[in-house]
Amino acid sequence: MNDSDATSILVVSAHPDDESLGAGGTIATHTAEGIPVDVFCLTSNNVRKVELDAACKELGVRKVYTENRGDFAIDLELRQEVVDVILETRPTIIITHSTEDYNVNHVVCSELVDQAVEWASHSTIFDNAHRVGRIYHMEINSLQSRPHIMVDISSTYETALSALKKHNSQLQKADGFYVNFYDARTRLRGVQGACERAEAFTIRIPFHAGPFYPENSVRTLL
Numbered sequence: 001m002n003d004s005d006a007t008s009i010l011v012v013s014a015h016p017d018d019e020s021l022g023a024g025g026t027i028a029t030h031t032a033e034g035i036p037v038d039v040f041c042l043t044s045n046n047v048r049k050v051e052l053d054a055a056c057k058e059l060g061v062r063k064v065y066t067e068n069r070g071d072f073a074i075d076l077e078l079r080q081e082v083v084d085v086i087l088e089t090r091p092t093i094i095i096t097h098s099t100e101d102y103n104v105n106h107v108v109c110s111e112l113v114d115q116a117v118e119w120a121s122h123s124t125i126f127d128n129a130h131r132v133g134r135i136y137h138m139e140i141n142s143l144q145s146r147p148h149i150m151v152d153i154s155s156t157y158e159t160a161l162s163a164l165k166k167h168n169s170q171l172q173k174a175d176g177f178y179v180n181f182y183d184a185r186t187r188l189r190g191v192q193g194a195c196e197r198a199e200a201f202t203i204r205i206p207f208h209a210g211p212f213y214p215e216n217s218v219r220t221l222l
C-alpha cells in the first residue's frame with residue numbers, strides 16, 4: 001500500500017442485497033465514522049441496480065460499481081474487473097463472501113477476490129499495484145462455523161434493515177425470509193459478541209506469496 005492511500009473498505013459481492021445482508025451494519029458503522037466504503041457487485045440488471053443504489057445510499061457508500069450480468073453468470077473470468085476496481089479504489093481491506101457459503105456464486109466470488117488481491121499487488125505487472133491488507137469473509141444465509149470477530153452493529157442495525165428493504169424484488173420472493181434471517185442472525189451473533197446485535201466475519205490474510213515484497217522479509221516471528 002502506498003503511503004498516500006487513505007484508509008478505505010471495498011465490499012465485493014455477488015448479488016445486489018448481499019452487501020446489506022452480510023455487512024450492512026458494518027458498512028453503516030464505518031461510513032458513519034467517516035471511513036469511505038465502496039461496493040463492487042458482480043451481477044446486476046436495471047431493476048436490481050436501482051435497488052442496489054438506493055440501499056448503498058442508505059448505508060453511506062461512496063461509490064457503487066456493478067457488472068451488468070445475470071445472477072449466476074459469475075466465473076473466474078471476472079478477475080481483471082475485480083483487479084481494476086481494487087486498483088482504482090485502493091482499499092485497506094476487502095469484505096467479501098465466505099467459502100463456507102452454500103451458494104456457489106458466493107464461493108466463486110470469494111475465490112475471485114483472493115486471486116484479484118494477489119494479482120493487483122504485483123508491482124512487476126502494474127505501475128499502480130496495490131496491496132490489500134486483509135480480507136474479511138461475511139455471512140449471508142450460511143453461518144460460518146468459526147468466525148474470528150463480531151462487529152457490534154447495535155447502533156446501525158435499523159439503517160442496515162432499511163437498506164435491505166430497498167431490495168424489493170428479492171424480499172417479495174422469499175416470504176420474509178431475508179429480513180427474518182438477518183434479524184435472527186444478528187441477534188445470535190450479538191449474544192456471542194456480548195452486544196445487542198453483531199455481524200460475524202472470518203479474517204483472511206492475503207497470500208502475497210510472490211518474491212517481490214520487502215514487506216515479506218522479517219527478522220523474527222514476533
Ligand SMILES: [Zn+2]
Nearest residue numbers: 014015018106
Ligand atoms: Zn448472493
